[in-house]
Amino acid sequence: xxxxxxxxxxxxxxxxxxxxxxxxxxxxxxxxxxxxxxxxxxxxxxxxxxxxxxxxxxxxxxxxxxxxxxxxxxxxxxxxxxxxxxxxxxxxxxxxxxxxxxxxxxxxxxxxxxxxxxxxxxxxxxxxxxxxxxxxxxxxxxxxxxxxxxxxxxxxxxxxxxxxxxxxxxxxxxxxxxxxxxxxxxxxxxxxxxxxxxxxxxxxxxxxxxxxxxxxxxxxxxxxxxxxxxxxxxxxxxxxxxxxxxxxxxxxxxxxxxxxxxxxxxxxxxxxxxxxxxxxxxxxxxxxxxxxxxxxxxxxxxxxxxxxxxxxxxxxxxxxxxxxxxxxxxxxxxxxxxxxxxxxxxxxxxxxxxxxxxxxxxxxxxxxxxxxxxxxxxxxxxxxxxxxxxxxxxxxxxxxxxxxxxxxxxxxxxxxxxxxxxxxxxxxxxxxxxxxxxxxxxxxxxxxxxxxxxxxxxxxxxxxxxxxxxxxxxxxxxxxxxxxxxxxxxxxxxxxxxxxxxxxxxxxxxxxxxxxxxxxxxxxxxxxxxxxxxxxxxxxxxxxxxxxxxxxxxxxxxxxxxxxxxxxxxxxxxxxxxxxxxxxxxxxxx
Amino acid sequence: xxxxxxxxxxxxxxxxxxxxxxxxxxxxxxxxxxxxxxxxxxxxxxxxxxxxxxxxxxxxxxxxxxxxxxxxxxxxxxxxxxxxxxxxxxxxxxxxxxxxxxxxxxxxxxxxxxxxxxxxxxxxxxxxxxxxxxxxxxxxxxxxxxxxxxxxxxxxxxxxxxxxxxxxxxxxxxxxxxxxxxxxxxxxxxxx
Numbered sequence: 070x071x072x073x074x075x076x077x078x079x080x081x082x083x084x085x086x087x088x089x090x091x092x093x094x095x096x097x098x099x100x101x102x103x104x105x106x107x108x109x110x111x112x113x114x115x116x117x118x119x120x121x122x123x124x125x126x127x128x129x130x131x132x133x134x135x136x137x138x139x140x141x142x143x144x145x146x147x148x149x150x151x152x153x154x155x156x157x158x159x160x161x162x163x164x165x166x167x168x169x170x171x172x173x174x175x176x177x178x179x180x181x182x183x184x185x186x187x188x189x190x191x192x193x194x195x196x197x198x199x200x201x202x203x204x205x206x207x208x209x210x211x212x213x214x215x216x217x218x219x220x221x222x223x224x225x226x227x228x229x230x231x232x233x234x235x236x237x238x239x240x241x242x243x244x245x246x247x248x249x250x251x252x253x254x255x256x257x258x259x260x261x262x263x264x265x266x267x268x269x270x271x272x273x274x275x276x277x278x279x280x281x282x283x284x285x286x287x288x289x290x291x292x293x294x295x296x297x298x299x300x301x302x303x304x305x306x307x308x309x310x311x312x313x314x315x316x317x318x319x320x321x322x323x324x325x326x327x328x329x330x331x332x333x334x335x336x337x338x339x340x341x342x343x344x345x346x347x348x349x350x351x352x353x354x355x356x357x358x359x360x361x362x363x364x365x366x367x368x369x370x371x372x373x374x375x376x377x378x379x380x381x382x383x384x385x386x387x388x389x390x391x392x393x394x395x396x397x398x399x400x401x402x403x404x405x406x407x408x409x410x411x412x413x414x415x416x417x418x419x420x421x422x423x424x425x426x427x428x429x430x431x432x433x434x435x436x437x438x439x440x441x442x443x444x445x446x447x448x449x450x451x452x453x454x455x456x457x458x459x460x461x462x463x464x465x466x467x468x469x470x471x472x473x474x475x476x477x478x479x480x481x482x483x484x485x486x487x488x489x490x491x492x493x494x495x496x497x498x499x500x501x502x503x504x505x506x507x508x509x510x511x512x513x514x515x516x517x518x519x520x521x522x523x524x525x526x527x528x529x530x531x532x533x534x535x536x537x538x539x540x541x542x543x544x545x546x547x548x549x550x551x552x553x554x555x556x557x558x559x560x561x562x563x564x565x566x567x568x569x570x571x572x573x574x575x576x577x578x579x580x581x582x583x584x585x586x587x588x589x590x591x592x593x594x595x596x597x598x599x600x601x602x603x604x605x606x607x608x609x610x611x612x613x614x615x616x617x618x619x620x621x622x623x624x625x626x627x628x629x630x631x632x633x634x635x636x637x638x639x640x641x642x643x644x645x646x647x648x649x650x651x652x653x654x655x656x657x658x659x
Numbered sequence: 660x661x662x663x664x665x666x667x668x669x670x671x672x673x674x675x676x677x678x679x680x681x682x683x684x685x686x687x688x689x690x691x692x693x694x695x696x697x698x699x700x701x702x703x704x705x706x707x708x709x710x711x712x713x714x715x716x717x718x719x720x721x722x723x724x725x726x727x728x729x730x731x732x733x734x735x736x737x738x739x740x741x742x743x744x745x746x747x748x749x750x751x752x753x754x755x756x757x758x759x760x761x762x763x764x765x766x767x768x769x770x771x772x773x774x775x776x777x778x779x780x781x782x783x784x785x786x787x788x789x790x791x792x793x794x795x796x797x798x799x800x801x802x803x804x805x806x807x808x809x810x811x812x813x814x815x816x817x818x819x820x821x822x823x824x825x826x827x828x829x830x831x832x833x834x835x836x837x838x839x840x841x842x843x844x845x846x847x848x849x850x851x
Binding site: 177178230235236310311314380381382385398399403404408409413416618619635 | 683695723724726741764783
C-alpha cells in the first residue's frame, strides 16, 4: 500500500520497519517530527534527551548493547553532538546506529547555514542522502545494514525540503528486532578510547573507509540513469529532483551515498558524457571531490548558488545563465507596490514579551538565546544585542561583564534551552564571580518546535509522569545566593525582581515563570479599550503586542490614533491594562 | 499529462497546511503521483505561509519556483499579492476576501493595499481571478474554521476530479462530528 508521508514520517516508519528499538533526539526544526512519529510505535523506546550530545551518547549506548538505534537532530545539533560522533566513529558497535542530520539550507528556522556532508568526511563515517520520502524510509534500513556490516555509525542527511515534503511511500513490515537481553560484550580495547586503544582503532577506521568506498561502487542507490550523453548531471538529495525537472533528457548519476564516493562509477560516468555538471545545494562538496579525481566539471558552483536552498526555478535560471538550457521560465513583472511584511511575531499574551519590554526600559546589553524569544530581536520589540547558539547567552553576558562596558550585560534563556546547554554557563558565572543576571524565561514547554516536554515539565515523550527538575534549586546548588522567581505578566513584580537582581551586583538568577499561551485549556477573559478615556498616548503600542492596533478614532489634540484591541488575537494577559496611565483598558464584561 | 502545480498561501493559523493535506490526498485518490511541500517551525507564529502541492503522472520536485504555479489559492487578500509572482500567465487565482492587517499596518505606519490595486495586480498576473467571500460562507455555517474547506470547494470547480474524491478525503480527515459541516462548507465553496 502506498501512502503520503513527509520525509520525517518516512524516517520514523523506516525506523519501525528496520527493527530499531531505541530512538533519541532533542527537538529542532526540520527534524522534530521524526521522534513525534516514532513515539506511536510501542516497539521502540523513544525519548527527548536534554540535548543532542546526550541523545547521541544514549543511542551509542543502545548500539553498544547490541541493538539497532537512531538519534535525530537538526544540522546545528550535530555540532553539539560532534564529540560523540567522533568517538563512536572510533569504536563502532555491537549493534547498529543511524544518526539523522536535518540540514536547513535557506535557514527557515536556524541561526546558520551549514553543509553537514563535511561531517561525514571529517569523522570518517559513511553518509546517505535520500531524494524523497520513499528513500528516506528505505535509507534508514540501508544505514543500519551498513552500520552492522562495517562497524560504524552512519549519517543520514536530510534537508528541510526532504523533511517537510510529502510523497507516496510503499509501506513494509517490521523486521524482527534484536531486542532480547544478552550479556554486555566486554571489550574495553574497542569501546574505551584511551590514547593507546584509540591509536589501534584509527587504522581500522582508515581501512573501513577503503572498504566502504569499494561498497559504494555497488550501493544500489548510487546509480546511472542514461539519457542524452551530451550532458551528464551528478546530483544528490532534493537537488536531484530539481535537476530532473530542468534537464529531462540528460544522463544522470545520482549519488544516494555522498561519502565515501564511488570513484570508479563517477569516472566511468564522466568518461561517457560530453560534459559533467554538478547540481548540489550548499557547498561544492561533490564538485571538489570530482575535481580531486581529475574530472573536469563544466558547470558547478560558479552558476549554482552556494547560498540558500534551491528550487526548480533557481536551478533552471542558473542552467540558463550557464548556457545549459535554451530558455527559462518567464516570471511576470506585476506591480504590487510595496507590500507590508508579515514576519512571525511573539503571540499576543506571550509571557516573554513583558520581560523584554522591561529590559528595554533599563538600557541593558541583552544577550539572548535560541527559542521563540529570538523574535524579540526585530521590531516591534527589538531588545536583543547578541544571539548565537543554544546556551550562548550566559557565557557571552559573563564575558562582556568581565571585560567591562558602561552598561550591564544580562542573559535571557528559555527553560528548555537552559537544560540543553545553559547549565555550564550558569555555573561559570557564579564560579568565576561576574555580576551577570541570568533571566530564565520559563514558559513550561519547548514552545518554538511545537510544545515538547522537557526535564522540568514532569512528563516524558512517551507521556509518562516523571521528576520536575527545579531551576531555583539548581541555581542554589551551584552557589547562587540571589535567586528570585516572578510572574512576568505582573509588571510590578517583574520590575521589582529585575531591579533587586541588578542592584545586588552579585551573580543572580531571575526565573520569570508563566505558561506559554498554547498550554491553556481556555482563553482567559480578553480586554478592550475605552475610547472615551484613551488619549492616544501610545504607551500600550510600546509593548509590541499584535493584538493592540491603531483604531480609526483620532485624538483631537494630538492627532494620534487611539488604541484598539483585536478581539480575535487578545489572550487576556493584562499587560496593556497595567501600562495604561489613563485607566482606559478594561476586561470585557461577559 | 502535464503536472498541475498548486500554491496555497495565507497566514499562520488559517488552516493552510490542513487544506494542502486535503488537496494532496485528493490527488492520490484521483490516481496521480503527488508531492507536497511546506515549511514548519518559526514561520508558523502568525507569519506568511506557503504550501505547494503538485499532481501529475510522475512528479519529481516537491515544489516549483516563480512563474510555475497553475492555481494560486490565497486565504487572505494581501498574501495573494505577496505570492503572485509564483503564478504563471495562464494561471487561476482564487482569493479569500478576508483582510488580516499585519503588525506593520495595524500598529506601524504602512498601508494595507487598496482594493483596486489588488484587483489590478491579480488581473494582470492571471488568466482569471476570483475574489470570494469564503470567510463569510464559513461564518454562515457557524464556524470560521471551515473557511479552508470552502476555498477547496471553490478550487474544485476548476479541476477535472470527481467530487466524490473530495468528499471522501474530507470524511477521512475531519473528526466525525464535523463531517456534515465540512461537506456543507465544500458545497458552499463549489457554489461561489
